[in-house]
Amino acid sequence: MQRGIGASSAGRGGRVYTVLQQAIVDQALPPGTRLPEDSIGAQFGVSRTIVRAALQRLAADGLVEMKVKRTATVARPSLEEARAVFEVRRCLEREVARLVAEKWNDGFAARLAAHIAEEQQAADGGDSKATVRLAAEFHVKLAGMSGNPLLVRYVTEVVSRCSLILSVFGRPHQSECAIGEHRTILEALAAGDAARAAAAMDHHVALVERRGVGGETAAEPDIGEILARYLPLAAVADA
Numbered sequence: 001m002q003r004g005i006g007a008s009s010a011g012r013g014g015r016v017y018t019v020l021q022q023a024i025v026d027q028a029l030p031p032g033t034r035l036p037e038d039s040i041g042a043q044f045g046v047s048r049t050i051v052r053a054a055l056q057r058l059a060a061d062g063l064v065e066m067k068v069k070r071t072a073t074v075a076r077p078s079l080e081e082a083r084a085v086f087e088v089r090r091c092l093e094r095e096v097a098r099l100v101a102e103k104w105n106d107g108f109a110a111r112l113a114a115h116i117a118e119e120q121q122a123a124d125g126g127d128s129k130a131t132v133r134l135a136a137e138f139h140v141k142l143a144g145m146s147g148n149p150l151l152v153r154y155v156t157e158v159v160s161r162c163s164l165i166l167s168v169f170g171r172p173h174q175s176e177c178a179i180g181e182h183r184t185i186l187e188a189l190a191a192g193d194a195a196r197a198a199a200a201m202d203h204h205v206a207l208v209e210r211r212g213v214g215g216e217t218a219a220e221p222d223i224g225e226i227l228a229r230y231l232p233l234a235a236v237a238d239a
């Protein structure tokens with residue numbers, strides 16, 4: 001059974017939301033994919049109203065774009081949005097690592113070690129879909145260990161958005177989470193070193209961003225400058 005990374009939501013609308021969210025996070029539904037209310041409703045056996053409510057929730061999460069009188073589509077984040085999401089993600093997850101280090105216990109150690117082993121198995125088996133999902137789940141699982149439900153909610157949202165961002169800017173079907181970096185975070189937590197754990201997490205998220213989105217902000221083409229170069233040519237053509 002597919003596990004959703006988000007909090008489970010009751011009801012049929014909740015099921016539509018969870019399934020679409022998971023498919024977007026898994027990068028199975030790429031950015032720009034149209035999400036027609038009628039065919040989704042038929043598939044789930046629910047009304048268009050229920051589908052629309054689920055799409056609106058996904059839009060609030062930044063995963064779906066809804067424009068008036070247009071079919072909703074899987075969002076295509078801009079580079080600027082991508083940077084902003086990663087900035088927030090780093091803040092949140094540094095704090096997660098610090099809190100989890102303070103609450104550290106043998107149960108956490110066993111759960112995280114088992115999770116990382118599962119990630120390694122998926123990577124060794126070349127199962128890229130599972131690799132992407134498990135990488136995201138590592139972060140949400142850690143947030144859960146902080147004991148703060150709001151942190152879980154916000155980390156789930158930024159991690160989901162990062163999966164979507166990586167499907168726009170990164171290599172297709174890659175999580176960009178290096179398993180060795182997850183191990184380094186686990187080691188710092190197991191050592192009870194909150195500062196080191198926070199630094200390891202910060203470094204990890206920065207590397208995910210660099211691998212997926214690129215080190216330097218790519219300059220947007222300056223349309224004025226480009227057109228200025230063409231104007232003299234147009235003048236010649238007019239003459």
Ligand SMILES: [Zn+2]
Pocket residue numbers: 135138139177178182204
């Ligand atoms: Zn990671």
